[in-house]
Amino acid sequence: MPDKPEKPLEPATQDERDAPSETAASKYRRKQLERQLGPTQFIDEPPPLTHDTLWRGLARKGEARLLVVRATEAAQEAASRLNASGEVAKLVGELIVAALLVRSTLNPDARMQVYIRHDGPTGKMVADVWEGGGVRVYVKQPEATAELDGTLFGPGLMEVARTHAATGKSWRSTVQLQGDRIEDFMMHYLLESEQVLSLLRVEVEVANGVVTSALGYLVQLMPEGTHDDLKRMTQNLQTMTPLTEGMSHGDPDARAWAELLMDGFRWDQCGREMVEYECRCSEARILQMLSTLPPADLQEMASDTNDVEISCDFCRTKYLVKPSAIGELLEPPS
Ligand SMILES: [Zn+2]
Structure with missing residues (x-):
């Protein structure tokens, strides 16, 4: 296969012609200075006005x-x-x-x-x-x-x-x-x-x-x-x-x-x-909160025949907790 003709050298860019003797270190310093003096940089596109x-x-x-x-x-x-x-x-x-x-x-x-x-x-x-x-x-x-x-x-x-x-x-x-x-x-x-x-x-x-x-x-x-x-x-x-x-x-x-x-x-x-x-509440967290109540209060809720309704203080979501789930809180951990 014949060799490909050698690619001709590309002409120097404007930058290289202006500063033919610039070393890597001085180029770095020049770029740093340009950045220090340049206009404000924004890292991303802003979301629309309708987004928080x-x-x-x-x-x-x-x-x-x-x-x-x-x-x-x-x-x-x-x-x-x-x-x-x-x-x-x-x-x-x-x-x-x-x-x-x-x-x-x-x-x-x-x-x-x-x-x-x-x-x-x-x-x-x-x-x-x-x-x-x-x-x-x-x-x-x-x-x-x-x-x-x-x-x-x-x-x-x-x-x-x-x-x-x-x-x-x-x-x-x-x-x-x-x-x-x-x-x-x-x-x-x-x-x-x-x-x-x-x-x-x-x-x-x-x-x-x-x-x-x-x-x-x-x-x-x-x-x-x-x-x-x-x-x-x-x-x-x-x-x-x-x-x-x-x-x-x-x-x-x-x-x-x-x-x-x-x-x-x-x-x-x-x-x-x-x-x-956002709210961080969940049924598991509600049970965790209930577990800090005095045992007598838990006993009362556990013996109720109806589900116990508890709402989140922050988002007002209502949780229906079964008395049996409250009863389990009273049992010693196995
Ligand atoms: Zn909540």
Whole structure:
């Protein structure tokens, strides 16, 4: 077989002609510099405006970060499961948005539970958020309204518990409720417990008792930040329009809005979660919960002729538990 004719050498690219003597090391440095000075990089295509999501951005020197969340569907679902009044539905949305943002900034691998215990008409409120964007909410008195009861919150405490998914290690910390709104409570928590300068904004709208929009953002200046960074961020925040005006079908991540908020910083998008209302309940978990009751109470339920109806505090799903299944809880483990 005759040899193929040798392929002619390809002409040099424009890059090679411009920098014929560039070594691998200097090319690497040039690329690094281009990346440091280049425009904001986004890692993925944003989901449409109808999907809940949370995304994170980080300044290239680690001096600042931004988190943006849309949790409208999750807030609607949580409030409707609880049969919440319009006013409590707004609080449910606010709690979901704030909890999602704080969990994702503190430790994206940890589950976080927020307990707000206070004397006001809503009673105890709990948000449970976990890795991957799952969220659920409990409110003791979801039917509460401010007209009937004055204000919705009374004096109290907020406890934040975080559990690392892989190791099971957990952290708890409690702060007094300071301010009037959930975003105030959370900012106070971040300053007291985490010592990070943070601005958290929650924007929840309710129409005819239904959550129509649940958005929020969290911007933080990290210890790497300088006095100038703080000044720049403060100036940027003064001119910001609400997030709801920055989010649109054409720009569901509010990227143009975020560029204004981070003006003067070089930064990139670095992560995303898909937010979803979910409940962690199951018949097995209900039985596990029952097993902590005093034996006398279990005995009474086990001797009942009817199934025992128990509903989940979070999603209100009803479970019918057979007395025989409760009887088995009384038997010593084999
Ligand atoms: Zn449930």
